[in-house]
Amino acid sequence: MRAGFVLLSFFAGALAPAPGIAQALDYEYFKARVQPIFLEKRPGHTRCIVCHSERSTNALRLQPLAPGAKGWTEEQARLNFETVSRLVVPGDGKAGLLLMHPLAPEAGGDAYHSGGRQFASRDDPEWKRLSDWARGATLR
Numbered sequence: 001m002r003a004g005f006v007l008l009s010f011f012a013g014a015l016a017p018a019p020g021i022a023q024a025l026d027y028e029y030f031k032a033r034v035q036p037i038f039l040e041k042r043p044g045h046t047r048c049i050v051c052h053s054e055r056s057t058n059a060l061r062l063q064p065l066a067p068g069a070k071g072w073t074e075e076q077a078r079l080n081f082e083t084v085s086r087l088v089v090p091g092d093g094k095a096g097l098l099l100m101h102p103l104a105p106e107a108g109g110d111a112y113h114s115g116g117r118q119f120a121s122r123d124d125p126e127w128k129r130l131s132d133w134a135r136g137a138t139l140r
Contacts, residue, residue, distance in 0.1 A: 024090035026138040030081050034133045035072065037126050038062055038080075045116050059087055059097055093131035094122075103127060 038048040054064040061083060063076035072080060088096035094108075102118035103109025109117070119127040 024136055025081075025085050025088070025133065026136070027078070027081050028139045029133050029137050030084065031077050032139060033129050033137075034084070035077060035080055037129065039071070040126070042118060042126075045118055048118070060084065088130075088134035090134065091136060093135035096134060099127070099130055099134060 038052065041047050048060070049062055049065065052058070052060045052062045054061075056062070063072055063079050065072065084098060087098035093099070100108070101110045101113050102116075103122070104117040104120050105111050107119070107121045109119070122128070122131070
């Protein structure tokens with residue numbers, strides 16, 4: 001019986017996220033510099049929030065904005081942080097769905113994103129903000 005418990009504990013630990021991942025991504029930086037990107041209108045593109053909110057069936061599912069709201073509440077921002085944090089590789093500013101999916105294939109991004117090529121290159125200032133956050137940028 002004890003061997004089964006030890007084995008179960010081992011596998012549960014192996015499947016759990018590594019400690020410190022949440023600390024590797026800065027919430028305040030996310031809220032101030034990353035989250036606003038999802039509301040910005042880029043020429044020729046729909047705002048991210050339009051496709052990535054309550055009816056979204058993909059990995060980036062942002063909290064819906066209240067009617068007339070120009071931003072998220074603190075509680076919604078925390079939930080967005082949790083969701084978006086799963087779409088990057090903490091410490092790596094070039095990996096994860098958040099960075100690769102909306103990036104043009106010519107710049108190393110995914111071949112398909114129904115929202116179009118939000119970022120034509122890795123030199124795009126907004127793409128750089130996402131990358132900086134994934135690498136551990138903070139507001140401090």
